Ligand SMILES: [Mg+2]
């Protein structure tokens with residue numbers, strides 16, 4: 001009986017796993033997808049002579065879009081990555097309304113948009129298409145539950161097996177779903 | 180004889196004009212294109228009680244991609260914007276090698292990639308497709324001239340008339356060229 005190979009994530013965050021995966025995609029020319037820099041409001045910069053400019057005062061700004069975007073086979077890819085320590089549901093308060101609005105705009109413009117959600121304790125990662133996320137978001141807005149049940153995620157999302165290289169091969173699912 | 184309407188840029192930078200144009204595209208659901216935040220390496224953050232976190236030490240990082248990307252009719256759009264005060268040529272040292280490499284990757288992935296170049300003094304803006312830029316970049320790498328001549332820009336690039344709303348309607352050219 002062949003042994004089931006298990007790839008534990010060795011304490012890496014979902015973001016680290018995705019960044020490594022994107023680097024793999026870039027190296028092998030499968031896609032060009034990058035994480036956007038954290039938006040920062042810069043207030044004060046010093047210019048010490050003969051050394052690099054130092055930002056002395058700055059503030060974090062609310063991002064107006066999602067974390068990741070790029071191109072795969074000519075199509076636009078746009079997604080947000082989130083982790084939860086919950087076991088039985090994913091809390092929707094993890095999203096900001098402007099992120100949902102951004103994904104809605106991308107969807108209308110025929111871009112490919114989704115979220116990658118990790119249940120940290122079980123290390124399971126799901127790709128949930130925006131259309132499905134939107135249904136749960138609207139349910140909450142209508143006074144319904146404020147989270148996506150684990151079983152709902154299994155039904156409407158797509159499980160991404162953890163690998164060694166790349167770690168989270170989400171484009172495999174994207175290719176099946178959108179091409 | 181009808182008077183030629185002239186839209187001077189009233190001292191706005193090319194970046195401001197493009198940001199306004201992208202906001203117009205977003206509002207009218209023509210495209211979803213954003214400027215990426217400036218990448219910053221954050222070293223020290225203070226958390227004063229009852230107020231927002233303050234970044235006390237940070238440094239500018241070299242961007243590894245271009246300034247703008249997004250989606251237009253499902254296709255991936257990726258470009259860099261540059262201004263010059265030169266009258267007769269555009270100096271290629273305005274680009275970093277990693278920006279060229281990034282555009283090359285995007286081009287191979289069938290994304291739409293180009294540069295928007297403004298000659299500030301005449302206020303003329305050109306869209307130069309990556310394929311054309313690459314020819315001039317390679318010419319420099321081969322020991323040739325370190326700039327693109329104004330006449331070359333007129334021949335291989337596409338002039339974008341300045342408008343009132345949007346100010347720099349580059350998607351009109353993109354639509355003609357790539358769709
Ligand atoms: Mg995130």
Ligand SMILES: [Mg+2]
Pocket residue numbers: 246259260261
């Ligand atoms: Mg620029």
